[in-house]
Amino acid sequence: MEALATEAAAVENPMVLMACGPLMHGGSQWIMGNALVAGQSIAYYTDPNFDAERVLDLAAKSRTVSLAMLGDAMARPIAEAVLKEPERWDLSGLAAISNGAAPLSLGVREEIRAAFPGKFILDSYGASESGATGSSFDTGEGDGSARFGVTDEVQVFAPDMKPAAVGERGMLRRSGPIPIGYYKDEKKTAATFKEVDGVRWVIPGDFARREEDGTVTVLGRGSVCINTGGEKVHPEEVEAVLLRHDGVFDAVVVGTPHERWGQQVTALVQRRDGSDLTESQLIEHAHTLIANYKAPKQVFFVDAVPRTPVSKVDYPAATKQALELVGD
Numbered sequence: 001m002e003a004l005a006t007e008a009a010a011v012e013n014p015m016v017l018m019a020c021g022p023l024m025h026g027g028s029q030w031i032m033g034n035a036l037v038a039g040q041s042i043a044y045y046t047d048p049n050f051d052a053e054r055v056l057d058l059a060a061k062s063r064t065v066s067l068a069m070l071g072d073a074m075a076r077p078i079a080e081a082v083l084k085e086p087e088r089w090d091l092s093g094l095a096a097i098s099n100g101a102a103p104l105s106l107g108v109r110e111e112i113r114a115a116f117p118g119k120f121i122l123d124s125y126g127a128s129e130s131g132a133t134g135s136s137f138d139t140g141e142g143d144g145s146a147r148f149g150v151t152d153e154v155q156v157f158a159p160d161m162k163p164a165a166v167g168e169r170g171m172l173r174r175s176g177p178i179p180i181g182y183y184k185d186e187k188k189t190a191a192t193f194k195e196v197d198g199v200r201w202v203i204p205g206d207f208a209r210r211e212e213d214g215t216v217t218v219l220g221r222g223s224v225c226i227n228t229g230g231e232k233v234h235p236e237e238v239e240a241v242l243l244r245h246d247g248v249f250d251a252v253v254v255g256t257p258h259e260r261w262g263q264q265v266t267a268l269v270q271r272r273d274g275s276d277l278t279e280s281q282l283i284e285h286a287h288t289l290i291a292n293y294k295a296p297k298q299v300f301f302v303d304a305v306p307r308t309p310v311s312k313v314d315y316p317a318a319t320k321q322a323l324e325l326v327g328d
Contacts, residue, residue, distance in 0.1 A: 015065040018043040025310040026128045027100045052077035056089045063093040071102025073311035079111035096120040103146040105240035127204035130174040146218040156210045172208040173201040224315045226255035241289045247277030250305040254319045267296040300325045
């Protein structure tokens with residue numbers, strides 16, 4: 001600790017870091033911790049509710065250098081506020097946009113690029129149990145998938161507990177400096193932390209795929225994966241496709257019961273103000289970008305997509321709402 005304090009005190013030009021999310025969220029705590037040990041400054045957003053314009057007011061006032069967001073729900077309103085009034089905020093001190101907790105869909109990523117030209121965009125992946133696991137810089141290319149560079153401590157495992165082959169879908173795991181377990185929860189600890197060939201691993205619950213270049217593509221949480229006709233569909237992939245339509249502001253995808261397929265892909269969508277987008281138009285849009293079995297079978301337009309206080313999609317609430325709408 002003394003060495004960290006000495007290094008922090010020696011920083012001559014501290015940067016201002018700002019996290020849009022509440023400090024109850026691990027991603028925001030991570031930014032705060034980074035600033036603390038590196039001798040940087042933190043700009044605190046303390047309003048009880050997220051407001052993109054207020055976030056930008058604070059970023060301009062504090063001369064924020066790095067602005068951290070938590071996925072589409074925060075990134076899209078911020079980008080669109082800047083695009084609407086590009087001269088309103090002096091963000092000349094801003095050098096980087098960072099994102100974690102939830103992936104940026106391709107449509108929102110393009111808005112961020114347009115709103116903040118020339119700024120670095122850093123994506124990171126991690127979990128409370130695993131810490132920071134992977135990161136990647138936006139190059140302006142790619143299909144918007146959550147693909148990260150990782151260390152040797154991160155692996156993708158097949159169901160037989162062996163490393164998955166390149167291109168094979170498996171569960172993401174991390175070794176190295178990981179927690180002992182969950183406080184007073186031996187059952188959950190045993191399910192999440194496992195030893196394989198003498199090495200202790202944490203399994204956050206995400207499906208992933210190892211790529212030929214050594215990077216890892218995170219596919220999504222296993223707990224929300226949809227099984228339709230024997231095929232596995234990750235909601236995040238379908239949501240990203242829906243969000244690429246100009247008439248869509250927000251979207252969530254869940255599985256609902258279906259007599260023939262077991263489950264069907266069902267979407268709850270918040271249209272942009274003034275949009276007259278129809279269900280058939282959006283389903284047709286999805287068919288042009290993903291396999292037919294992944295495209296929504298039903299789309300329901302809602303006033304707002306259910307989200308948690310930290311802006312992540314609230315899948316249990318979304319599933320409950322979808323079940324009510326389909327009549328099950």
